[in-house]
Amino acid sequence: MRAEPPLKTSIVVCGTGIVGLATALALARRGQQVTLLGPRKTFAPATPEVFHPRVYAISPASQRFLASIGVWNMLDAQRSTAVQAMEIHGDGAGLVNLNAWQAAIPELAWIVESGEIERVLTQAVQIFGLNWIEEKFATYSKAGDADYSCVTTDRGTVLQAELFIAADGAQSPLRAAAGLPVDIKPYGVTAIVAHLNCARPHQGTAFQWFNEQGVLALLPMPSTQAGSQVSVVWSLKESLAQELLALPSSEQAKQLSARLATLTAGRVGELTLLGALQAFPLSLNQSPMIGERIALAGDAAHRLHPLAGQGLNLGLGDVEALVEVLAEREAFRSAGDAMVLRRYRRARAEPVLAMRVVTDGLHRLFEVQSAPVAWLRNIGMSAVEKMPLFKRYLIAGASR
Ligand SMILES: Cc1cc2nc3c(=O)[nH]c(=O)nc-3n(C[C@H](O)[C@H](O)[C@H](O)COP(=O)(O)OP(=O)(O)OC[C@H]3O[C@@H](n4cnc5c(N)ncnc54)[C@H](O)[C@@H]3O)c2cc1C
Structure with missing residues (x-):
């Protein structure tokens, strides 16, 4: 039996999460020859009032990028929430309020379901007729011909391929x-x-908080018939997280509500768990x-503490930059040209x-428990709260 000849292409994107899908779509839209490699998810029609377990804070820059590749308007607007304000509490009296109106922008960010972004990207990739090999990457070698x-x-x-783009997540095979x-x-x-x-x-x-x-974050979500809804991202010490995760589910829900009530001092009233808890061990990665x-792009390239909700935004920034340098390269340079990659x-x-x-x-600043440091960071937060110009600068940075 004769082996199939290898498929030869300019660029292969490996990984079909948000970063991989967005990379392949953006490259194809800029006229690049691209093949996508990775499993294809199927998406059942979304159930009203039931939300994907993961949501992301999408920055205005990411929103503009997703709009530029034609997918932002494909998202179901009923399922996203505009973030108009942020309220950041220190462990003492420290408090910083950031509002979209202070920087004269319509919103600070959007909270969007992961599944919804993946759904529209998958749909757009399919509409575009991109070559998609629904298999998993297994081995890599440099033993192609000279440029491959x-x-x-x-x-x-x-x-x-001249270039392989690794968008295959933090473990990146x-x-x-x-x-x-x-x-x-x-x-x-x-x-x-959890929601x-x-x-x-x-x-x-x-x-x-x-x-x-x-670090505890409550992100605003669309309301349901049961009332207002938030998504919690609570980053806590491994041992405390394991204690909570080991509890039977009814006890887990009770404990979570009780602990969050104390930590939030009732700021959004009683909190009631919807669905199961998900857990993500955190690390700081750099390639x-x-x-x-x-x-490398997205989590394959870097991973952050989620306290600023910026990991995916940074990944989409990678995509934008990579697509730009590839699309703008000189005609004599291949996609894998070392100079292009250095750019x-x-x-x-x-x-x-x-x-x-x-x-x-x-993360480190708030990890330190010594009294002088705690005093300083809360004084610092209170000072920031009184500086409207600095706050406008912070908002501009956070919403970039
Ligand atoms: C608790 C938490 C909250 C977060 N909140 C935010 C937030 O609010 N805002 C924000 O911007 N970021 C946030 N992040 C970060 C965000 O989750 C990640 O940065 C983002 O999901 C990375 O996407 P990715 O496509 O690079 O990787 P992934 O989503 O991991 O996708 C990798 C893809 O590669 C595929 N793959 C794996 N192996 C292979 C293989 N062998 N062959 C082919 N394909 C393969 C997988 O199937 C998957 O589809 C948060 C992270 C955590 C942990």
């Missing part, structure tokens, strides 16, 4: 197979995620962003470093 690298899938398909290093610093912290009904309306406000147990004929790495160096420093720094 080579990948085989779990079903034995062989792909040769492609990154590992290509021998690219990744620096991983576990936080010893687990994020617990809750809240007795008082959230009024489009995202709330955050920094305290000795960790070199590029390798020989490889570019991508340069474009992402500052934004990735800045977000890493901010999120890691905030």
Whole structure:
């Protein structure tokens, strides 16, 4: 039996999460020859009032990017929530209020379901008629001809491309197979995620509490017949998270409501758990962003503490930059050209470093329990609260 000849293409995007789908779609829209490699999810029609267990805070920059590739308007507007304000509480009297109107922008961010973004991207990729190999990446080698690298899938398909884009998540099998290093610093912290009904309306406000147990965020969600709804992202020490996760579900719901009532001091009234808790161990990861004929994007490239809700936004920033350098490269350069990849790495160096420093720094600042540090950080927050110009600057940074 004769083996199939390898499929030869310019660019292969490996990974079909939000970052991979967005990369493939954006490249195809800029006239690049691209093949998508990874499993295809099927999406049942969304049930009104039932929400995907994961939601993301989407920044205005990501919103503009998703609009530019034609998918923002495909999202079901009834299922997203505009964030008009943020209320950030320290572990003492520290409080910072940020409002969209202070910066004269319509909203600070949008809260959108992960499943809804994946659904519209999948649909758009299909409408665009992109070549999609619904198999998993298995092995990587540089042994193609001079300008190509080579990948085989779990079903034995062989792909040769000038450039492979690893958008296959934090574990990135492609990154590992290509021998690219990744620096991983576990936080010893687990994020617990769930949706809750809240007795008082959230009024489009995202709330955050920094305290000795960790960071608690309540993100505004669309209301249902049962009332107002928020999504909780509670990053707390591994041992405390495990205690909660080990409880039987009825006890878990009771304990969660009780603990959140104390931490939020009743700010949004009683909180009632909807559905099961999900848990995500957190780490700070950084890769070199590029390798020989490889570019990394999204969680394959970097992973952050979710306290600023910026991981996916940073990943979509990667996509935008990568697509730009690939589409704008000189005609004589191949997609995997080392100079083109260095341009991508340069474009992402500052934004990735800045977000890493901010999120890691905030985590560390609130991790320290000593009284002088606690006093200082709360004084700092109170000072920021009194500086409208600085607050406008903060909003501009957060909503970039
Ligand atoms: C608790 C929590 C809250 C967060 N909140 C926010 C937020 O509010 N805002 C925000 O911007 N970010 C947030 N993030 C970050 C965000 O979740 C990630 O940055 C984002 O999901 C990364 O997307 P990705 O497409 O890079 O990776 P993934 O979503 O992990 O997708 C990877 C894809 O690769 C595929 N894959 C894996 N192996 C293979 C293989 N061998 N072959 C082919 N395909 C493969 C997988 O099937 C998957 O589809 C949060 C993170 C956490 C943990």
